[in-house]
Amino acid sequence: MKRVYEIGKRYIFHTYVKNDAERPALRESQKAYPVSTLIISFFIFSFVGWGWEVIIHLYLDHMFVNRGTMIGPWLPVYGCGGVLIIVLLRKWADRPGKLFSMILLLCGTIEYGTGLFLETVYHARWWDYSDSLINLQGRVCLEGLLLFGCGGLFIVYVAEPAIHRWVQRLSGNVRALLCISLLTIFAADFLYSMGNPNAGFGITM
Incomplete structure (x- = not known):
């Protein structure tokens, strides 16, 4: 007993x-993370995404390719995806399986929607997964989504908490100056690139 x-x-x-x-x-x-953390996170994810794709082309094609429609070293589709994962999906951090599934759905929607928008506006494709075994109209593919899913988990559990701690160690003035500077440069690049999108190797008309 x-x-x-x-x-x-x-x-x-x-x-x-x-x-x-x-x-x-x-x-x-x-x-909820402060706005300054989310803004800085957006640019970090955008830069990391840009660097990731540049490295892929350096390895596969042995040449530097500035990916995306903009001039600067950033791909906002990665930044938007990362921030939306934090804002919308982090509440499922205690359920990794569901979190992973939701990341796949969110990233797939963002990538497909962005690809469709660019094709409609500029009549060009900045990426094409038609050669992948499992793809949807060449705009998204299974292996890409699985990579995004793993990346999203890394953001939730590792990257974003570390970014938040680093940002909070900065003084309020430094955070404000950093955010305003990045947003100003990005806005100028965005407005210019709307009429003069970056085009080159890997872009199909």
Whole structure:
């Protein structure tokens, strides 16, 4: 009887008491990030995405290719995807399976919609997955989505908390100056690129 009591006590402790002690930390990780963190995160993700695609072309084609429609070293589709993952999907951080599935859905929607928009406006394709085994009209493909899914998990569990801690160590004036400077340069690039989109190797008309 005493053994049954001890087993029951341990079960209650691990199921309720221990879990309750861990839940506040989980809720802490789901608090909304400041706007400054999201803005800086947008540019970090945009730059990392641009660098990732540049490296791919350096490896496959042995040449530097400025990816995307803009002049600067950023791909806003990656920045938007990363920030939306943080804002919309981080609430499922305690359910990795569901989080991964939602990241696939979100990133697939963003990539497909962006590709369709660019084709409609500029009558050109900045990427084409038609040669991939599983793809949807060449705008998204399964292997790409799986990479985005893994990248999204890395953002939620590793990258964004680290970025947030770094941003919060900066003074308020430095954060404001950094955000305003990046947004000003980006806006100028965006407005110019709307009428003069970057076009070159890898872009099909």
